Structures are given as C-alpha cells and as structure tokens.
Amino acid sequence: MTVRRALISVSDKTGLEAFGRFLADRGVEILSTGGTFAALRKAGIAVREVSEATGFPEIMDGRVKTLHPTVHGGILGRRDLPAHREAMETHAIAPIDLVVVNLYPFEATVARGADFAETIENIDIGGPAMIRSAAKNHADVAVVVDVEDYEPVMAAMTANDGAVPDTLRQALAAKAYARTAAYDAAISTWFAKVLEVPFPERMTLSGTRTEVLRYGENPHQEAAFYRTAEMRPGVASARQLQGKALSYNNLNDTDAAFELVAEFDSRPAIAIIKHANPCGVAQAESLSAAWDAALACDPVSAFGGIVALNRSLDAATAEKIATIFTEVIVAPDADAAAQEILARKKNLRLLLTGGMPDPLAPGLTWKALAGGFLVQSRDNGRIEAAGLQAVTKRAPTAAEIEDLLFAFRVAKHVKSNTIVYAKGGATVGIGAGQMSRVDAARIAQRKAADAAAAAGLAAPMTQGSVAASDAFFPFADGLEVVAEAGVTAVIQPGGSVRDQEVIDAADAAGIAMVFTGMRHFRH
Structure with a gap:
C-alpha cells in the first residue's frame, strides 16, 4: 500500500x-x-x-x-x-x-x-x-x-x-x-x-501505558503501569531521579506509603511501608526526628521498605535513611545535598512527586473481580476532635486525643483487621491484616515488646500509649488485650451489639475510650 x-x-x-x-x-x-x-x-x-x-x-x-x-x-x-x-x-x-x-x-x-x-x-x-x-x-x-x-x-x-x-x-x-x-x-x-452521577449505568476505565514492568506481584505474572486522567500527585506524577526500574510491588507499596503520609500536614511526617502495610509512622518537629520515631516502631521490618515523606527531603534525614537498605524514597521534593547523599546508593529509587495528594479530595477506586470490578468512592473520611464521642467514665486528655486521632488516621491505611498503638505522635506497635481483632492487638503488642528489647528499653513502648481499631470491638477480649499492653485510651468506631460490654471493660481498666462512628476497613 x-x-x-x-x-x-x-x-x-x-x-x-x-x-x-x-x-x-x-x-x-x-x-x-x-x-x-x-x-x-x-x-x-x-x-x-x-x-x-x-x-x-x-x-x-x-x-x-x-x-x-x-x-x-x-x-x-x-x-x-x-x-x-x-x-x-x-x-x-x-x-x-x-x-x-x-x-x-x-x-x-x-x-x-x-x-x-x-x-x-x-x-x-x-x-x-x-x-x-x-x-x-x-x-x-x-x-x-x-x-x-x-x-x-x-x-x-x-x-x-x-x-x-x-x-x-x-x-x-x-x-x-x-x-x-x-x-x-x-x-x-x-x-x-x-450530572453528579457517581456510578453511571456504563463505566469505562481508561489509562495510558507508561511502562511495561518486568513482572507482576510474582515473576510468573505479567504487568504494566497505566496512568489515568486523575491529576493526583503520587507515583503516576513522580520523577525518578535514580535507581533501577520500579517493580509492580514497588509501585503499589509506594502509593500506599505516600497516601498514608499525606494524612499529616501540620508537621513533618514519615511513613515506612512494607508489603502495603506501615511498619512505622511518626510526625515530629523535623523529618529527622520523625524518621527516628518511625524506625523505632519496627526496625526489623523497615529493612527493604518504602519511605514516604510529606516534606522536601533534607540532608540530615537522607543520611539517616541511607544507613539501612531502602527500596524507594518518595517525597514532594529533595534538596541538592540530600540528592547527593542518596546518589551513593545506586539501587535506591528516589521519586519526587512535585506535591502532596489531598487526603480529603473525592475520587474513585477500583478492584477487579472475576467477570467485573467493584467501584467505590475513595476513603476520604476524617474524624476531628469535635467528632469524638467519649463513652467511658473518664474522658481522654488533650494529649491522648492528639495521639488517638493520629493512630486512627494510621489505622485507615493498614489492612484490616488492625490495631495501632501510638504515643507522642508515633506508632509504637502495629498489628495488620488479621482475621481476629484480638490477634491484631496481640501481634502489635508483641512487635512493640520486641522493638523495646532491641532498643534496650525497660518496658514495652505500648506502656502509656493509645490504641486505635479500624472497626468496632465485637467482644471485650480485644479491649482486654490492649489494656494488658498498657494503653491509657482507645479510639474505635463503635456500633457493636456488645458496645456496653466493651465500655465496661474499659472502665474497669481505667481506660478512656471514644467512638468515632466511622469505620476504616481496608482490604
């Protein structure tokens, strides 16, 4: 022709x-x-x-x-x-x-x-x-x-x-x-x-392929990365400054890390992610201090993880992150000194997104099923102090409320069932993806004890902490486990037919508890 x-x-x-x-x-x-x-x-x-x-x-x-x-x-x-x-x-x-x-x-x-x-x-x-x-x-x-x-x-x-x-x-x-x-x-x-029709009768997904990946979650799976029309800062908008090509799991975990750290905007924050779950999250007066606190939560799991920051990466923080093996660092920006430090780590990927995603912005998410897909609005729900309902004899203190809200925001980004312990603006124990909420509480407690022992602390970091649950406690046994861990306050959605039983257990332990009325299942 x-x-x-x-x-x-x-x-x-x-x-x-x-x-x-x-x-x-x-x-x-x-x-x-x-x-x-x-x-x-x-x-x-x-x-x-x-x-x-x-x-x-x-x-x-x-x-x-x-x-x-x-x-x-x-x-x-x-x-x-x-x-x-x-x-x-x-x-x-x-x-x-x-x-x-x-x-x-x-x-x-x-x-x-x-x-x-x-x-x-x-x-x-x-x-x-x-x-x-x-x-x-x-x-x-x-x-x-x-x-x-x-x-x-x-x-x-x-x-x-x-x-x-x-x-x-x-x-x-x-x-x-x-x-x-x-x-x-x-x-x-x-x-x-x-027309304000969130779920029209026919829906078509469209994306532009940006990269064919080496493989998917496992080497026998094929995969590619597509970008949609959504203008949301993150892995799709990121500029990769160094390191080898990103894998399917790298991209998935990096997205999870960046979306989590975006929940915190008032202070510098860092999230460390492993297999799409956080193993340490903290906010502090500097990124360097936030890194120390986030790493202390679970230094073992942090090895080979993804690190997300909500501020421009500085040299002091880059020096600290570079001391352990890290797959990806994602941040809105990084100064020249930080870039120079990380350039020594040839395999480490540094992604700069140019901004932070808005955790409160509307949007849709998709999940593939056999023969179809599920569509839902993004979980942009957020609870503030005014929305808390104190249900125990003792109401939480101002400091406890601050940690409760922090822990509940982290729990929103942890696979269900989850329990998150937090203290001083940092996670001190995370139990993720368990079939039983009791097991999630126990795992978080055990990991906190292991981290404390590794750090040479006299007591587990959960002593004097608060606990967040992504969904209600169906029985008092879960509340009893967090009480054994030494928490002083608990945040949970409430709504169980046994709420009163759980409230009574909290009162017996001298724990303050608040209900949010909002659940954060994540599957």
Missing part, C-alpha cells in the same frame, strides 16, 4: 512540519483543514484544503468540515473490491491512503477547569469519525493518532518505497481504536461528574 494521498488534521502540531515536509518530498498530496492547513502552508509545504476537494465549505464554526462522502469514501473505499472502485470513480472520490489525526484536547480542557460550553466545543466529532474509518479500512489505509508514530511511519515508507507494511498498519489501527475509546470514556466520565 503506497501512500499517494494523505489527510492531516491535528490539534497537537508537534513534529507536524517535519512530517508534512517528508510526505511532500515524496510526492504525497496532502489535504488539510483549519489550523493544520495554515501551519503547513506557512512552512512552505504544498497542501490543499479539504473544502476544495469536497467542493463544500467548512460551516457551523468548523463543526462540519470533514463529514463528507468525498472524505469518508476516500478513506473507506476498499481497493480490492470492483464495486467500491466503481463507486469511487462514478462519484469522483479519490483514495486517501494515510489519515493523520489527533483529537481536540478534551482531556486537557477538562483538566484546566473550563466551563461547560467550552468543554462541549472541545468534543471532536470529525476526528474520531475519520480515525475509526481509517482503522476499519486499515488493509488499505494507515492511520496515525500519536505524534510519536511519525518516525516509525517515515522509516517504514523510506524502507518500503513509500508503502506502510501490513503489520504496522494493523498496529496503528489497534492504537487508533484504543485512542477513540479512551476519548469517549473521558467524555462520558466528565458528563457523569457534571
């Missing part, structure tokens, strides 16, 4: 002049519209307006310009069918061998917050129609929807005497349909948001 005639109509004009000149130098007749025509003409490239070829002018502010039989007949006509060739000859329709279209910037228009009318005008109609026509007839027509494909097409035409091989045309067609599908998905998603 030798390219003799091309139609070019692009919003993104990157590389347009070079590509247009290449085609013109090969004797390809170029048809074009609007701004693309003007840009090619200005560059001195021979180009013909589509309206001249169709004999019909652009009308309705450019809404109607390529929706014409001369255009679509030239694209859709099959060269191998005599009836098609006869129809083209009868109606003076010349074949179009190459269609180059990238669409109106709808996604970018939405992202910058344009009003309804402007957004509607950035819904492309003629572009998707031509793309779909060319992709359907890829046996005779090459379709290009991405400026990154100019080079492969030019190389193929150069190597094949002006022809685009079958395999490349098929690949370009597949990419074209993926692009129009993503475009329509973006439009339907925007409409659903405008």
Whole structure:
C-alpha cells in the first residue's frame, strides 16, 4: 500500500512540519483543514484544503468540515473490491491512503477547569469519525493518532518505497481504536461528574501505558503501569531521579506509603511501608526526628521498605535513611545535598512527586473481580476532635486525643483487621491484616515488646500509649488485650451489639475510650 494521498488534521502540531515536509518530498498530496492547513502552508509545504476537494465549505464554526462522502469514501473505499472502485470513480472520490489525526484536547480542557460550553466545543466529532474509518479500512489505509508514530511511519515508507507494511498498519489501527475509546470514556466520565452521577449505568476505565514492568506481584505474572486522567500527585506524577526500574510491588507499596503520609500536614511526617502495610509512622518537629520515631516502631521490618515523606527531603534525614537498605524514597521534593547523599546508593529509587495528594479530595477506586470490578468512592473520611464521642467514665486528655486521632488516621491505611498503638505522635506497635481483632492487638503488642528489647528499653513502648481499631470491638477480649499492653485510651468506631460490654471493660481498666462512628476497613 503506497501512500499517494494523505489527510492531516491535528490539534497537537508537534513534529507536524517535519512530517508534512517528508510526505511532500515524496510526492504525497496532502489535504488539510483549519489550523493544520495554515501551519503547513506557512512552512512552505504544498497542501490543499479539504473544502476544495469536497467542493463544500467548512460551516457551523468548523463543526462540519470533514463529514463528507468525498472524505469518508476516500478513506473507506476498499481497493480490492470492483464495486467500491466503481463507486469511487462514478462519484469522483479519490483514495486517501494515510489519515493523520489527533483529537481536540478534551482531556486537557477538562483538566484546566473550563466551563461547560467550552468543554462541549472541545468534543471532536470529525476526528474520531475519520480515525475509526481509517482503522476499519486499515488493509488499505494507515492511520496515525500519536505524534510519536511519525518516525516509525517515515522509516517504514523510506524502507518500503513509500508503502506502510501490513503489520504496522494493523498496529496503528489497534492504537487508533484504543485512542477513540479512551476519548469517549473521558467524555462520558466528565458528563457523569457534571450530572453528579457517581456510578453511571456504563463505566469505562481508561489509562495510558507508561511502562511495561518486568513482572507482576510474582515473576510468573505479567504487568504494566497505566496512568489515568486523575491529576493526583503520587507515583503516576513522580520523577525518578535514580535507581533501577520500579517493580509492580514497588509501585503499589509506594502509593500506599505516600497516601498514608499525606494524612499529616501540620508537621513533618514519615511513613515506612512494607508489603502495603506501615511498619512505622511518626510526625515530629523535623523529618529527622520523625524518621527516628518511625524506625523505632519496627526496625526489623523497615529493612527493604518504602519511605514516604510529606516534606522536601533534607540532608540530615537522607543520611539517616541511607544507613539501612531502602527500596524507594518518595517525597514532594529533595534538596541538592540530600540528592547527593542518596546518589551513593545506586539501587535506591528516589521519586519526587512535585506535591502532596489531598487526603480529603473525592475520587474513585477500583478492584477487579472475576467477570467485573467493584467501584467505590475513595476513603476520604476524617474524624476531628469535635467528632469524638467519649463513652467511658473518664474522658481522654488533650494529649491522648492528639495521639488517638493520629493512630486512627494510621489505622485507615493498614489492612484490616488492625490495631495501632501510638504515643507522642508515633506508632509504637502495629498489628495488620488479621482475621481476629484480638490477634491484631496481640501481634502489635508483641512487635512493640520486641522493638523495646532491641532498643534496650525497660518496658514495652505500648506502656502509656493509645490504641486505635479500624472497626468496632465485637467482644471485650480485644479491649482486654490492649489494656494488658498498657494503653491509657482507645479510639474505635463503635456500633457493636456488645458496645456496653466493651465500655465496661474499659472502665474497669481505667481506660478512656471514644467512638468515632466511622469505620476504616481496608482490604
């Protein structure tokens, strides 16, 4: 299939002049519209307006310009069918061998917050129609929807005497349909948001592949990373300054760490994550102090973990983190001295996101099931001091309330069932992902005792701490375990039929307890 005639109509004009000149130098007749025509003409490239070829002018502010039989007949006509060739000859329709279209910037228009009318005008109609026509007839027509494909097409035409091989045309067609599908998905998603319909009857997920990963959770699984249109700082927006390529598990754990540390904005905070669960979280007056407190919670599990910071990484903190093996460090930024220190660790990945995600922002999350997927709103719930209900004889002190709120925010990011012990703005014991809440409390207690022994402390760090539970205590036994650990206050959602039994156990132990009325299951 030798390219003799091309139609070019692009919003993104990157590389347009070079590509247009290449085609013109090969004797390809170029048809074009609007701004693309003007840009090619200005560059001195021979180009013909589509309206001249169709004999019909652009009308309705450019809404109607390529929706014409001369255009679509030239694209859709099959060269191998005599009836098609006869129809083209009868109606003076010349074949179009190459269609180059990238669409109106709808996604970018939405992202910058344009009003309804402007957004509607950035819904492309003629572009998707031509793309779909060319992709359907890829046996005779090459379709290009991405400026990154100019080079492969030019190389193929150069190597094949002006022809685009079958395999490349098929690949370009597949990419074209993926692009129009993503475009329509973006439009339907925007409409659903405008109409305040969180779960429309049909929902399409769309993403752009940023990287094919070496493997998935395990070496026998294949994986890739896709970026969606959501403008949320994190692993998708991050710039990797150093280190080897990120794995599936690295990306998953880094996302978990960064979302957790974003919960804390009033003071510098650090979260250390291992297998998507925190093994230490702390906030302090400096990142360096926060690191010390977070690491003290579980220094054994921190080995080979992911470290997330809510402030720009400084040299003092970088020096401390560099003393243990760390897979990834993610932060909004890092100063030059910190970058220089970490550069010594060639395999350590340093990711700079340029900002922090808003933990209170709305959004959706997805989970795949066999034959479908679950969709829910992001867990952006947050409890403040005013929302606490004291249910025991003793109300918590101001210091206890501060730690209770801290512990409950951490518990929100730990796999259920979970118990989190905290003291002085730092976790001192975490029990994650247990089938029994009692076991979660015991594991957290035991890990705190192990950390205390390793640090040479006389007593477990849970003595004088507070405890947070992501869901209610179904029985008093869980409360009794945290009491044995030495806690002075407990925060939990409440709502069990045995709440009074649990409250009585707290009173018997002299523990203050508050209910939140909000659960934070995480599966």
